[in-house]
Amino acid sequence: xxxxxxxxxxxxxxxxxxxxxxxxxxxxxxxxxxxxxxxxxxxxxxxxxxxxxxxxxxxxxxxxxxxxxxxxxxxxxxxxxxxxxxxxxxxxxxxxxxxxxxxxxxxxxxxxxxxxxxxxxxxxxxxxxxxxxxxxxxxxxxxxxxxxxxxxxxxxxxxxxxxxxxxxxxxxxxxxxxxxxxxxxxxxxxxxxxxxxxxxxxxxxxxxxxxxxxxxxxxxxxxxxxxxxxxxxxxxxxxxxxxxxxxxxxxxxxxxxxxxxxxxxxxxxxxxxxxxxxxxxxxxxxxxxxxxxxxxxxxxxxxxxxxxxxxxxxxxxxxxxxxxxxxxxxxxxxxxxxxxxxxxxxxxxx
Amino acid sequence: xxxxxxxxxxxxxxxxxxxxxxxxxxxxxxxxxxxxxxxxxxxxxxxxxxxxxxxxxxxxxxxxxxxxxxxxxxxxxxxxxxxxxxxxxxxxxxxxxxxxxxxxxxxxxxxxxxxxxxxxxxxxxxxxxxxxxxxxxxxxxxxxxxxxxxxxxxxxxxxxxxxxxxxxxxxxxxxxxxxxxxxxxxxxxxxxxxxxxxxxxxxxxxxxxxxxxxxxxxxxxxxxxxxxxxxxxxxxxxxxxxxxxxxxxxxxxxxxxxxxxxxxxxxxxxxxxxxxxxxxxxxxxxxxxxxxxxxxxxxxxxxxxxxxxxxxxxxxxxxxxxxxxxxxxxxxxxxxxxxxxxxxxxxxxx
DNA sequence: TTGATTTATTGGAACGTTCCATTTATAGGC
DNA sequence: GCCTATAAATGGAACGTTCCAATAAATCAA
Numbered sequence: 001x002x003x004x005x006x007x008x009x010x011x012x013x014x015x016x017x018x019x020x021x022x023x024x025x026x027x028x029x030x031x032x033x034x035x036x037x038x039x040x041x042x043x044x045x046x047x048x049x050x051x052x053x054x055x056x057x058x059x060x061x062x063x064x065x066x067x068x069x070x071x072x073x074x075x076x077x078x079x080x081x082x083x084x085x086x087x088x089x090x091x092x093x094x095x096x097x098x099x100x101x102x103x104x105x106x107x108x109x110x111x112x113x114x115x116x117x118x119x120x121x122x123x124x125x126x127x128x129x130x131x132x133x134x135x136x137x138x139x140x141x142x143x144x145x146x147x148x149x150x151x152x153x154x155x156x157x158x159x160x161x162x163x164x165x166x167x168x169x170x171x172x173x174x175x176x177x178x179x180x181x182x183x184x185x186x187x188x189x190x191x192x193x194x195x196x197x198x199x200x201x202x203x204x205x206x207x208x209x210x211x212x213x214x215x216x217x218x219x220x221x222x223x224x225x226x227x228x229x230x231x232x233x234x235x236x237x238x239x240x241x242x243x244x245x246x247x248x249x250x251x252x253x254x255x256x257x258x259x260x261x262x263x264x265x266x267x268x269x270x271x272x273x274x275x276x277x278x279x280x281x282x283x284x285x286x287x288x289x290x291x292x293x294x295x296x297x298x299x300x301x302x303x304x305x306x307x308x309x310x311x312x313x314x315x316x317x318x319x320x321x322x323x324x325x326x327x328x329x330x331x332x333x334x335x336x337x338x339x340x341x342x343x344x345x346x347x348x349x350x
Numbered sequence: 351x352x353x354x355x356x357x358x359x360x361x362x363x364x365x366x367x368x369x370x371x372x373x374x375x376x377x378x379x380x381x382x383x384x385x386x387x388x389x390x391x392x393x394x395x396x397x398x399x400x401x402x403x404x405x406x407x408x409x410x411x412x413x414x415x416x417x418x419x420x421x422x423x424x425x426x427x428x429x430x431x432x433x434x435x436x437x438x439x440x441x442x443x444x445x446x447x448x449x450x451x452x453x454x455x456x457x458x459x460x461x462x463x464x465x466x467x468x469x470x471x472x473x474x475x476x477x478x479x480x481x482x483x484x485x486x487x488x489x490x491x492x493x494x495x496x497x498x499x500x501x502x503x504x505x506x507x508x509x510x511x512x513x514x515x516x517x518x519x520x521x522x523x524x525x526x527x528x529x530x531x532x533x534x535x536x537x538x539x540x541x542x543x544x545x546x547x548x549x550x551x552x553x554x555x556x557x558x559x560x561x562x563x564x565x566x567x568x569x570x571x572x573x574x575x576x577x578x579x580x581x582x583x584x585x586x587x588x589x590x591x592x593x594x595x596x597x598x599x600x601x602x603x604x605x606x607x608x609x610x611x612x613x614x615x616x617x618x619x620x621x622x623x624x625x626x627x628x629x630x631x632x633x634x635x636x637x638x639x640x641x642x643x644x645x646x647x648x649x650x651x652x653x654x655x656x657x658x659x660x661x662x663x664x665x666x667x668x669x670x671x672x673x674x675x676x677x678x679x680x681x682x683x684x685x686x687x688x689x690x691x692x693x694x695x696x697x698x699x700x
Numbered sequence: 701t702t703g704a705t706t707t708a709t710t711g712g713a714a715c716g717t718t719c720c721a722t723t724t725a726t727a728g729g730c
Numbered sequence: 731g732c733c734t735a736t737a738a739a740t741g742g743a744a745c746g747t748t749c750c751a752a753t754a755a756a757t758c759a760a
Contacts, residue, residue, distance in 0.1 A: 006493060008716055019740045024718060034738060049492045054468040055405025056716035059745040066469065074433055074449075080425045087451055091458065096465040098448035099424075101437055108441065115446035118404040119416065119469065142399045143356060227636070260636060286577070286610060288638045358746055369710045374748060384708065406746035409715040 007048040016044035027052065058120055067097045067309060068116035070109065070126040072152070074101040076253065078279050078298060079127065082150060085302025086125060093310060102129045106136070113140065123309045127151045131193055146312035148320065150305040153195050160320040162305040164296035166196055169327035170203025173248050173276045173294050176329055178211045180338050182246035182274055186219040188233035188258060190250035197250065200278065204248050219244045223254065230257020231264075238265075246274035246335070252281045255291055259334065270336035280330055290332035301325050357398040366394035377402065408470050417447045417659060418466035420459065420476040422502070424451040426603065428629050428648060429477065432500060435652025436475060443660055452479045456486070463490065473659045477501045481543055496662035498670065500655040503545050510670040512655040514646035516546055519677035520553025523598050523626045523644050526679055528561045530688050532596035532624055536569040538583035538608060540600030547600065550628065554598050569594045573604070580607020581614075588615075596624035596685070602631045605641055609684065620686035630680055640682035651675050 009023040016023070018041060025033050026041040033041075058064050069086060071079045083099055090097045100116065102109040109129045113136070116124060123146040128136070132154060140147055141159070153161035177185055187204045190197040201220065208218055219237050223229035230249060234257070237244055249255035255277030259269040269275050270289045277284055280295035308320050359373040366373070368391060375383050376391040383391075408414050419436060421429045433449055440447045450466065452459040459479045463486070466474060473496040478486070482504060490497055491509070503511035527535055537554045540547040551570070558568055569587050573579035580599060584607075587594055599605035605627030609619040619625050620639045627634055627643035634641040658670050 010716080020717085021719085021740055021742095022738085025739085028718085032738065037738080049489060051489070051493050052468045053409075053470065053716055055408050055470055056745090057718070058405050059403075059409070059716080059747090060718040061745090066465070074424075075427060075430045077425060077427055077430075080427075080430060083424055083451065084453070087453070091461075096450060096462055098450060100446060100448060101433065103434070103437070111441075112446055115416070118402045120403065120405055139399060139401070143401050256636065283633065286606065360746080370747085371710055371712095371749085372708085375709085378748085382708065387708080403746055406715090407748070409717090409746080410748040411715090 007050045008053070009050075011048050012041065012044045012050055015048055016041045055120075064120045064122050065095050066119065066121050067095055068113075068119075068121040068124045069097045069099045070102060070112055070116070070124060070128075071099060072102050072104050072109075072127050072129045074099075074103075077281050077283065078252070079151075081281070081298040082127070082302040082305075085299030086150075086306040087302075088299075089303050089306040089310070097125075104129045106131045106133065110136065113137075117143065117145065121145065123147070123313050125150055125305050125309055128154060130191070141318060144318055146309060146318050146320075148305055148308050148312070150301065151196070155195055158319070160308060160322055162301055162308060162323045162325070163196070164301060164325040165327050166199035167203040167206070169278060169294035169296065169329070170200040170248060171207045172203075172327070172329045173278070173292075174204045174207035175211060176292070176331065177246045177248065177274055177276065177335065178207065178213065180246070180274060180335055182244075183213065184217045184219070184242060184244040184246075185213055186221065186233075186237050186244035186247040188221050188237070188247045188249045189223045189225055189229050189254035191222045200248075200250060217242075217244075225251045226253050227257035227260060230254035230259075231261040232257075234258045234261040247276075249275060249277050252277035252279045252284050252291065252293055255293065255334070256283070256287065259287070259289075259291070269334045274335035276329075276335060284330075285332070287334075289334050291334045292332045293330060295328050295330050297325055297327075357400045358403070359400075361398050362391065362394045362400055365398055366391045405470075414470045414472050415445050416469065416471050417445055418463075418469075418471040418474045419447045419449045420452060420462055420466070420474060420478075421449060422452050422454050422459075422477050422479045424449075424453075427633065428602070428631050429501075431631070431648040432477070432652040432655075435649030436500075436656040437652075438649075439653050439656040439660070447475075454479045456481045456483065460486065463487075467493065467495065471495065473497070473663050475500055475655050475659055478504055480541070491668060494668055496659060496668050496670075498655055498658050498662070500651065501546070505545060508669070510658060510672050512651055512658060512673045512675070513546070514644075514651060514675040515677050516549035517553040517556070519628060519644035519646065519679070520550040520598060521557045522553075522677070522679045523628070523642075524554045524557035525561060526642070526681065527596045527598065527624055527626065527685065528557065528563065530596070530624060530685055532594075533563065534567045534569070534592060534594040534596075535563055536571065536583075536587050536594035536597040538571050538587070538597045538599045539573045539575055539579050539604035541572045541575075550598075550600060567592075567594075575601045576603050577607035577610060580604035580609075581611040582607075584608045584611040597626075599625060599627050602627035602629045602634050602641065602643055605643065605684070606633070606637065609637070609639075609641070619684045624685035626679075626685060634680075635682070637684075639684050641684045642682045643680060645678050645680050647675055647677075 009020045012023045013020045023041055026038050073079055100112045102112055106129050125148050127150050147159050149159055149161040151163055187201055221233040221236050223233045255275050258275050262269050262273055267273055277291045277293035280293040284291040284293045304323055312320050359370045362373045363370045373391055376388050423429055450462045452462055456479050475498050477500050497509050499509055499511040501513055537551055571583040571586055573583045605625050608625050612619050612623055627641045630643040630645035634643045654673055662670050
């Protein structure tokens with residue numbers, strides 16, 4: 001049925017008995033062609049099994065409509081939600097974003113970015129992999145392709161970032177733990193090569209500082225941002241002489257790991273040890289006990305990132321404002337009831 | 351720093367004092383050019399901030415190295431795992447797959463496929479959206495682009511499919527429930543517009559048939575393949591005069607929903623009602639109670655699909671064998687202990 | 701030295717579009 | 731009937747690459 005060689009607009013032109021220019025006009029929905037001609041051409045398009053060659057077209061008009069989305073960990077439902085938020089707005093704009101996964105690997109990220117650039121993307125939304133070098137986006141910036149960072153950003157970069165208010169979220173969560181009466185606090189998971197880590201840890205530390213938790217009563221354990229990492233964090237923390245009684249976790253994944261490790265030890269999250277997560281993924285609500293977590297409106301941030309990108313493309317600029325999204329603490333069961341009554345007042349005092 | 355107009359191989363040629371052909375040769379790593387010349391050219395490439403234009407190149411050589419991956423629900427961790435499996439093998443082959451999400455929407459799927467085709471993909475790995483019309487891939491087949499279905503397939507299609515042995519998995523799970531002593535069984539979730547649904551339901555029914563569960567004692571409730579869908583299924587099933595005591599769920603997501611609804615009613619999965627899931631996503635192991643589920647080796651199927659695709663591209667064919675992957679029941683806690691001792695023998699009798 | 705062979709390099713046509721400048725057809729005004 | 735204005739359709743150049751055929755330079759055999 002299909003001829004071996006793929007059909008071009010010239011084949012269509014021949015089939016419809018018009019010129020290639022006419023076909024091109026029809027393809028672009030130009031109002032200049034007579035309706036009957038358009039119908040004839042469209043029929044020919046159907047008949048020859050034509051598929052549009054965007055590469056050839058871009059050679060002339062130089063602005064593609066593909067947007068690349070580079071994500072560091074597709075298996076984290078958090079990022080999937082982010083992607084879904086973005087897709088919502090791109091779909092409305094008639095754009096199909098291509099998603100690529102870097103699996104938290106800077107080398108892979110390099111390949112992925114290169115491939116996307118070669119494909120001639122109009123813009124790039126990136127959640128950079130851990131360990132991304134400062135120069136990784138130099139070439140892309142030089143090429144004038146708009147980039148926005150989502151959720152994560154790079155230490156010194158002029159690339160606009162869309163991220164939640166990590167500092168405030170961590171502060172809120174820590175304040176909550178202190179209000180519950182906890183006095184020996186931990187911060188679990190993440191590693192210092194991530195800017196987000198410093199933001200969240202910073203919020204934790206500031207809350208400790210201003211609410212009277214001395215440095216000696218703070219435990220900080222870096223670790224993988226996964227369930228496994230969380231389990232490891234809890235183990236090392238509990239091995240200390242005066243172990244913490246509550247932890248703010250870098251991530252919901254870490255928090256789940258901590259709760260798992262707790263259970264493995266016969267302890268119960270909530271009553272024996274308080275844990276709060278970060279990101280508020282959908283699972284948080286359904287876990288047992290339900291996880292108290294910092295909600296960041298993931299899909300909303302995705303939408304915002306997509307909007308910023310669209311605007312950048314439209315105004316052909318490579319600069320835009322950062323955007324920090326509102327956060328809120330959603331209290332569930334994983335921190336249990338108050339530890340001692342008078343502690344509740346402390347949060348208000350700050 | 352960057353000149354406004356993007357650099358081409360002609361700019362490089364000028365900069366390096368060679369011809370464009372030489373530059374092209376260097377770009378392709380041809381052994382024909384003198385090493386010193388190659389070095390000179392590579393320096394020029396760096397200096398002018400060149401980015402390769404794959405669209406232009408494909409115009410001549412007509413075989414791209416991009417593969418599209420079309421997935422029906424990115425938020426389901428199951429599909430993310432599938433994607434990750436594929437990526438592993440593509441990465442080794444130096445290929446960057448582009449992932450696109452259809453959100454279970456056939457219209458969106460149409461757009462996504464069109465866009466990918468226009469981009470000139472070398473092949474397509476697809477998990478078709480629910481309600482995909484039979485003709486949806488006609489044009490793509492006609493264009494001679496290899497397609498393989500992963501996890502799901504279409505009713506009458508010659509496109510090769512890589513999927514687990516759904517029938518057997520469901521049979522195994524049902525047998526397990528019967529061996530546990532259950533006599534009133536349910537099948538929850540999914541809908542009959544999916545081929546997988548018929549496969550899984552078929553396995554369930556065959557097991558009922560051959561192990562002596564009369565039709566009157568089988569409850570079948572279709573529903574969304576999500577937590578929400580699972581909750582709804584349980585509600586309608588329990589409203590019946592003689593409600594089931596155990597359910598095989600279409601999906602782990604459905605199973606989680608069922609367990610949630612159970613808990614909401616003050617019932618416990620395992621002791622009060624047995625539930626088994628399908629797919630064995632990572633969460634299954636960590637749930638409380640841990641979910642008994644049919645493991646399908648998701649990442650492995652992803653790898654297999656990628657291999658098949660690579661082979662199809664290499665041998666420039668559009669045909670390949672179907673592949674059905676081995677499954678196994680992983681027994682955890684969600685079916686509780688045996689219901690009555692003599693029931694245990696029945697499974698062996700089959 | 702000469703011609704044959706090998707090694708490096710090169711010009712030009714082609715790929716499938718778009719878009720500008722033209723041409724051709726149609727209609728309107730007189 | 732002719733001229734002008736408008737509408738519809740068209741040819742050709744250009745976009746950035748690859749690849750073939752051809753050239754130029756270096757090496758070798760005699």
